[in-house]
Every structure is written in structure tokens, then in C-alpha cells.
Amino acid sequence: MSISLTAILAGTVGAVLVLAAVGKLRSRAGINVVVRQLLPARLTRWSRQLALVLIMVEFATGLACFIPGLRxxxxxxxxxxxLGFTVLALGTTLGxxxxxCACFGGTRRKLDARDVARDLVLLIMAVAVWTTPASAAISLSGSALVIALVLAALAVAFIAGAGRRRPGTHSRSAATAPPATRSTERLVP
Incomplete structure (x- = not known):
């Protein structure tokens, strides 16, 4: 069996988009808030519908990455x-x-440098697929195919994992802590 490197890259991008869409669909409240943050005040009443459109476009795009004629x-x-996700992440990271971020559903958190890195990796993989001429596509077989598939699976895990909040790793600053916590922090020397 032989498969092209561009097919593996497209499949990796597709898997990430499908995972992100499913996560957002399972946790609609988070993405609704994020979309509301991005809209001008006069359009916020449409945030739930636009969030659903974003989820569906992300899901359909992810699935289409697996279909050779639509790749x-x-x-x-x-x-x-x-590119849009990268701009949002970079803009938030730079203040x-x-x-x-409700990138993969679940708990919302502020976008940070991890999100910039994740989105850049996704961007590079997607661009590599459509900028590589069909005649230059590398065909993989045997052990090279296994290695490429393992690397693709690791990329999906990295990209999807970077969007999730891990318990105990998200520190809260005094400015965002609940009032009771802030007052006790001030008493500690």
C-alpha cells in the first residue's frame, strides 16, 4: 500500500478540524461566548447561530480533507x-x-503562546498540502508509511491537546481570582 505525504498532512488537518468541531458541538456555551466576544454589539444577538455555522464549516472542511477530489x-x-485562528491567538497573546479559547470545547481559557504554536503548525500543514504540486507529492510505503502515520497521529494529539485545559496547570492571577481568594492573598506576606 502506498499513500502520499500530502494525503497524510490533509488527513491530519482534517482530523484536527473534526475533533475541534465535535468538541465545540458538545460544549456549545463556550464557543457561543467566544463568538459573541468577536462580534460588534449590534450583531451579538446572532452569536449562537454564527457559532453553529462555524462548527458546521469546521466539521465539513475537516471531512472534506479526507476526500481526494475535495482535498x-x-x-x-x-x-x-x-490563519484566522492564529491572528486571534497572537493578538490575544500580545494583549x-x-x-x-473554546478551541476544542470544554472549559474556556485565555488564548496564549501554546495556541499560537498549535495554530501555526496547523496552518503550515494545510498550506503544505495545497502548495505541493501533485507531481512532487512523495509516495510513502512500508516503514516510511508507518512512521508518517505515527507522526500524523502525534501531531493530532499535540494540536488537540494544546487546546485543552489540564487540571492543575492553569494558574490564576490575583486580578482574575474570586474576591475571597484575592483578599486572603493580600494578607499573606
Missing amino acids: LSATVLASAMA LMNVD
């Missing part, structure tokens, strides 16, 4: 989405905007 278009759209 090129899907990865171009995935690149645009990843230029204030956007939460």
Missing part, C-alpha cells in the same frame, strides 16, 4: 481558518485583543 479546496479553506 485541495478543503485545505485552502482550512488554511484560511488556521491587542481579549478573546477566550
Whole structure:
């Protein structure tokens, strides 16, 4: 069996998008808030519907990455989405905007450098698919195929894992802590 490296990259991008969409669908409240944060005040009443559209586009794009006839278009759209996600993550990390992350569903948190790195990796993989000429696509077989599939699985785990909050690893600053915690922190020398 032989498969191209571009197919593996597209499949990896597709898997990440599908996982993200399913996570958002399972935890709609988080993505609804994030979309509301991004909209001008006069459009916030449409945030739930727009969040659902985002989820469906992300899911459909992810699935299309697996279909050879749609792979090129899907990865171009995935690149645009990843670029947008990167801009949001970078803007929030640099303090230029204030956007939460509900990237894979679950608990919302502030976007940070991990999100910038994750989104850049996703962007690079998606762009690599549609910028690689078909004649230059590398065909993998045997052990090279196994290694490429393992690396793709690790990339999906890294990208999906970077969007999840792990218990005990998210520190809260005194400014965002509940009032009772803030007052006790002030008493400690």
C-alpha cells in the first residue's frame, strides 16, 4: 500500500478540524461566548447561530480533507481558518485583543503562546498540502508509511491537546481570582 505525504498532512488537518468541531458541538456555551466576544454589539444577538455555522464549516472542511477530489479546496479553506485562528491567538497573546479559547470545547481559557504554536503548525500543514504540486507529492510505503502515520497521529494529539485545559496547570492571577481568594492573598506576606 502506498499513500502520499500530502494525503497524510490533509488527513491530519482534517482530523484536527473534526475533533475541534465535535468538541465545540458538545460544549456549545463556550464557543457561543467566544463568538459573541468577536462580534460588534449590534450583531451579538446572532452569536449562537454564527457559532453553529462555524462548527458546521469546521466539521465539513475537516471531512472534506479526507476526500481526494475535495482535498485541495478543503485545505485552502482550512488554511484560511488556521490563519484566522492564529491572528486571534497572537493578538490575544500580545494583549491587542481579549478573546477566550473554546478551541476544542470544554472549559474556556485565555488564548496564549501554546495556541499560537498549535495554530501555526496547523496552518503550515494545510498550506503544505495545497502548495505541493501533485507531481512532487512523495509516495510513502512500508516503514516510511508507518512512521508518517505515527507522526500524523502525534501531531493530532499535540494540536488537540494544546487546546485543552489540564487540571492543575492553569494558574490564576490575583486580578482574575474570586474576591475571597484575592483578599486572603493580600494578607499573606
